[in-house]
Amino acid sequence: MKIFCIGDLHLSGQPATKPMDVFGTQWTNHTEKIKQNWLATVGEKDIVILCGDTSWALTLEEAATDLAWLSDLPGQKILLRGNHDYWWSSLAKMRERYPQFLFLQNDSILLGELAVCGSRGWKVPSNADFSAEDKKIYDRELIRLEMSLQSAVKQGAKEIVAVLHFPPFFHNDEVNGFVELFAKYPVKQVVFGHIHGENNISVFEGVREGVWYKLCACDTRGLCLY
Numbered sequence: 001m002k003i004f005c006i007g008d009l010h011l012s013g014q015p016a017t018k019p020m021d022v023f024g025t026q027w028t029n030h031t032e033k034i035k036q037n038w039l040a041t042v043g044e045k046d047i048v049i050l051c052g053d054t055s056w057a058l059t060l061e062e063a064a065t066d067l068a069w070l071s072d073l074p075g076q077k078i079l080l081r082g083n084h085d086y087w088w089s090s091l092a093k094m095r096e097r098y099p100q101f102l103f104l105q106n107d108s109i110l111l112g113e114l115a116v117c118g119s120r121g122w123k124v125p126s127n128a129d130f131s132a133e134d135k136k137i138y139d140r141e142l143i144r145l146e147m148s149l150q151s152a153v154k155q156g157a158k159e160i161v162a163v164l165h166f167p168p169f170f171h172n173d174e175v176n177g178f179v180e181l182f183a184k185y186p187v188k189q190v191v192f193g194h195i196h197g198e199n200n201i202s203v204f205e206g207v208r209e210g211v212w213y214k215l216c217a218c219d220t221r222g223l224c225l226y
Contacts, residue, residue, distance in 0.1 A: 003111070004042060004075070004225040007051035007165070007193025008082070008217040009034060011066035026197065026219050033223045035073065041225050042075040048225065049116060051193045051216055052082025052165030060094065063087035071100055078102045078109055080118045082165040082193065104163065106144050108152035115152035118163030119145035121192070124176050126169065142177040149185040160185055164192040167203045167215070174204075182211050191226065193217040 011031060042048055054070070057063035070077060079101055081088045088094070094103050102109055109116045122137045123130055130138075145162070152160050168178035168190060182190060189212045195203050197219050205213055216226045 001045050001047065001111075002043070003047045003049065003114075003116075003161070005049040005051060005163070005191040005214070005216040006034070006038075006218050006221075006225045007191075008053040008196065008219065009050065009055070009070075010053055010084070011055045011057075011069065013055065013057055013062065013065045026223075030218070030223055031069070034218060035069075037222075037224045038073050038075075042073070044074045046075040047078065047111065047116075048073075048075040049078045049161070049163055049191065050080065051118075051163050051191055052080050052120065053084045053193060054079060054082065055087055056084065057087040060087050060089040060097065067098060067101075071098070076102065078104055078116055078163075080104045080163050080165060081120050083120065104148070106147045106151075108148050108155060108157070108160075110152070110155045110157060113156070113158040114161065115155060115157035115159070116161050116163060117145070117148040117152050117187075119148060121145075121164035121166035121168065121178065121194075123166065124169055124174070124178070126171070126174055126176070138177070142181065145178070146181055149181060149187070153185060158186060160187045162187045162190045164190065166194045167192050168213070170201075170203050172204050172206075172208060183209065187211055189214070191216050196220065 055063045055066040104118045122141045123134045
C-alpha cells in the first residue's frame with residue numbers, strides 16, 4: 001500500500017460550471033491529464049488524500065458528476081474540505097450517499113500505526129490582511145485540528161500525516177498554533193494545497209523540526225500526485 005496526495009482538482013462537472021483554463025494553459029484539459037497521471041501511478045490498494053477544493057459544485061447533488069468521476073479512479077480516497085467545497089454537506093449525509101469515500105472531519109483515519117488527521121485550516125496571523133474575523137476562524141480550525149490529532153493518539157497511532165487545505169505557515173521561522181500542534185503530537189508529514197502557481201506566492205516546503213511539509217495543489221505539481 002502506498003499513500004499519495006493531491007489537492008485543488010477544481011472539477012467543474014458536466015456541463016462545466018467553471019472551466020479552469022481561464023487561469024492559464026496549465027489548466028487546459030486538466031481533468032483528463034490528472035486522470036492519466038492517476039491511472040499510471042495509483043493501484044487499487046493505495047490511498048489517495050485529497051486536500052480540498054475538489055469540486056466547484058454548490059450542493060452535494062450538483063457534485064454527483066465530479067464525485068462519480070473520482071470514484072471510478074483506483075485507490076481508497078480520503079477527502080478533506082477546502083474553502084471552495086461548498087457542496088460539502090453533513091457528515092452523515094455524505095457517508096450515506098458515498099460510502100466508498102472516507103471524509104476527514106474532526107476525526108482521524110487509522111492505517112496500521114499511521115493515522116491521517118486534518119482540518120481545513122485558514123489564514124494565519126502572518127497574513128497581512130489577517131482580521132478579527134479571520135482570528136475567530138483560525139482559532140476554530142486549531143480546535144478542529146487538535147480534535148483530529150487527539151483521535152489519532154487515542155487509536156494508538158505512532159505516526160501522523162496531517163492534512164490541511166490552507167498552508168500552515170509561509171516562512172521557515174514562523175510560529176503559530178498549527179506549528180505548535182504539530183510539535184505536540186507525533187506528526188511526521190504535513191500536506192496542504194490552496195496555493196496555485198499563478199498566485200506567485202512563496203510557501204515553505206521541506207523539513208522543519210523533523211516534520212516534512214509539502215504543497216500538493218495539482219497545478220504546482222504538473223497535475224501529478226505526490
